[in-house]
Amino acid sequence: MVGHPGHTNGIELAVSTVIFALRPREGFDSSLLSLPLVRRTRGPFKGRWALPGGWASPDESLVATASRNLLETTGMKSTYLEQLYAFGDIARSPTGRVVSIVYWALVRPEQAVEAEESENVQWFPADDLPELAFDHNLIVEYALWRLRTKMEYSRIALAFLGETFTLTELRHVYEAVLQKSLDPANFRRQVESSKAIVRTDDHVTGGRHRPPRLYRYNASVELTDSGPLSHHQI
């Protein structure tokens, strides 16, 4: 399978990342599922918005490239980073053949604030994007689908939150991503019986109602089951 170099001349290898965060909306008390995009300063698609990314590097693993890119272009560190898909259509770039390994990431609100908006970096609502460069609209659509699908059977929602949180905050994560409201009583029972979170003895005071209990992420439970690829970071 491995021969002399030069076989894949003519194929460029890129790494991009779809970054999700829940950002508070002014005037609303619910958060909005958002993602940061960068404006292209060079052709093709100059001036269009695109996913943050860059070229793969020979001496860096794919996931490391994704992680580094995320930090360099947005200043954020993610709490969850997973490979999404390798997009390899022949005509997806007008300048030649480009295969993009796309990752998707979840970041906490405090990290999302770090990504200061500039003329060339801006947050967009995940469900209402402009026309992006390349096939990036399709990529985001697929990432959104994966996020919502995975939300139903895994614990990735916790990656949106900080160290401690109330059950209502956790429920709001589900509601913001899945875009439907959940019964607080049933939600509480489901998530409490799952053992993915543990009660603390702390409560949040200050609200003009009964102080809610704080919970903590149970580190001994994986956010998601990746089978044999768990703990591998390939």
Added chain:
Amino acid sequence: MVGHPGHTNGIELAVSTVIFALRPREGFDSSLLSLPLVRRTRGPFKGRWALPGGWASPDESLVATASRNLLETTGMKSTYLEQLYAFGDIARSPTGRVVSIVYWALVRPEQAVEAEESENVQWFPADDLPELAFDHNLIVEYALWRLRTKMEYSRIALAFLGETFTLTELRHVYEAVLQKSLDPANFRRQVESSKAIVRTDDHVTGGRHRPPRLYRYNASVELTDSGPLSHHQI
């Protein structure tokens, strides 16, 4: 994101495929989940068994390369072909940096027969492999995990079977892949209510028992939900 060529010099791009089929075992009446491997005739890992694959080509989509490779090296056409993962560890090939886009495929028994065994192509039980070249043991492990996971919530089992089949045959597919026995009565009800299959008026005669009804795959139901990537073949 796309600039002048040469950025990814030093990274080779390969496409490999994990091919699953259920093959009858001599002396047993149940089938065995198997996959074909090719013997490496060149270094590195010369003489070791490896997944069928080849280099990506600039004028061919990734899935087309996988499909063509499958046909060329084993003579088979698959009924199901899906991208598995992009493996990009730095040290996965001793000769230099190689990123492999890996696909996984399901083939029908009649196709599996086409893959005649030779000195350099041979079928192996999926759960009992020798030490393979590169990181291919990990890749197969992951493919197996995906197959078994997906078996539980999708209809891919149908990709192992021909045009028509009995419910017992379908149940045997599940039992062979998941390695556990299922209650025939409950299995029947579950699968009949799923609308993924339709009854025909034909029955299988010849057995010395009540002739089982033949069913047919309902083409209007997708084997699996790929979200926005359905019908895209990227």
Added chain:
DNA sequence: CCAAAAGTGTTCGTACTACACCCATGC
């Protein structure tokens, strides 16, 4: 008739849903 596999019925337990209700706090 008997054996064997196809196919049906019934019961039980679990898990999710909907919604009524009580609790603890600030004002």
Added chain:
DNA sequence: GCATGGGTGTAGTACGAACACTTTTGG
């Protein structure tokens, strides 16, 4: 006290597991 969200109880329903039972063929 009242309003507000936190938190508990409970009845209804849907679905899967287990298993008894009936049906249809070949010999």
